[in-house]
Amino acid sequence: MKISADLKAFEGRIGHQFTRPELLLRAVTHSSVSSPSRQDNQRLEFMGDRVLGLVMAEALLSKDKGASEGQLAPRFNALVRKETCADVARQIGLGEVLKLGRSEMLSGGRRKEALLGDAMEAVIAAVYLDGGLDAARRLILTHWGKRIDKVDTDARDxxxxxxxxxxxxxxxxxxxxxxxxxxxxxxxxxxxxxxxxxxxxxxxxxxxxxxxxxxxxxxxxxxxxxxxx
Missing domain, CATH: 3.30.160.20 (Double Stranded RNA Binding Domain)
Structure with a gap:
């Protein structure tokens, strides 16, 4: 399956080339434009949330081996919350490649925080299914890296x-x-x-x-x- 030039460019921005590009297409397809022959990204979003959580838990435990659960929990929550996912989505231009229905486009869907956060989780799941946990881990650690480094100051909202x-x-x-x-x-x-x-x-x-x-x-x-x- 061939994908469009904008999705090829997006692959470059996230640092993963899909062997199953249909997974990427599904990850960027919003429910407003789905059809019986075109799946949306909701199920991928569900999986991506769990993959992100696992990788973040690993990263935090590795970063601070002496931290208690009470210290780790707010850091974890700061890194996996929808707002953080949406920020990463904006940095990699995810909104530009989303497949949206007309009404969603007219209402500014490419800029909506919840929609961007959900799509970011779906992209994580697509990378996980395409390349395994190591590929998903590379994606997450690359694009969340600075946030992980400074999470101590951000976690206490x-x-x-x-x-x-x-x-x-x-x-x-x-x-x-x-x-x-x-x-x-x-x-x-x-x-x-x-x-x-x-x-x-x-x-x-x-x-x-x-x-x-x-x-x-x-x-x-x-x-x-x-x-x-």
Whole structure:
């Protein structure tokens, strides 16, 4: 089976040439354009998530042989979460080669974080099925490499830190509420407020609820640190 020039270029960017190129085509096919003769990438996504998890667990255990489970878990979560997968997808131009239905294309599907994250996991699975675990490991370690090196600073996200701050002072966990949503469907902007039990609050805006929650938590943490400094 021959694949298009853009998929051949994509092979070069990920560093794997497929002996079964139909796997790559399936990995970049979204459900919005699938048909009885054209499978989408959902089952590959399921497998790729597990392969990514295994490789990341190996990498973290190897990187820090003295780390406890409590130290490893947040690092692992930071590396395998959908946002990280989407960031890698953007770096390798995965959005440019996705096969999407017309409605999905018109709604900005090539830039959607969830869609990119899912497709990245599907590509990992395709490489795994085509070349085995060693090939998938090379792909992951190559494109996640810098993230693994600096995961200690990224793993403790603002929401976790704010929750620990509150619990250390005998408070209930912070609450997050959506204040507003604006912008078109393909590029929404969410306004999220975070509030502590004692009434302190902060707001932030971002293109996803998770990012807005993180930004609001960071804003409140910074304010609390300044007040207590």
């Amino acid at each position: 603002a929401k976790t830190s704010l929750q620990e701050w509150a619990q250390a002072r005998g408070q209930q966990p912070p609450t997050y509420t959506e204040q507003a949503r604006s912008g078109p469907d393909h590029a929404p902007v969410f306004t999220i407020a975070v509030t502590l039990q004692t009434g302190e609050t902060a707001q932030a805006q971002a293109g996803s609820k998770r990012q807005a929650e993180q930004a609001a938590a960071k804003t409140l943490l910074d304010r609390l640190s300044a007040d207590n400094g």
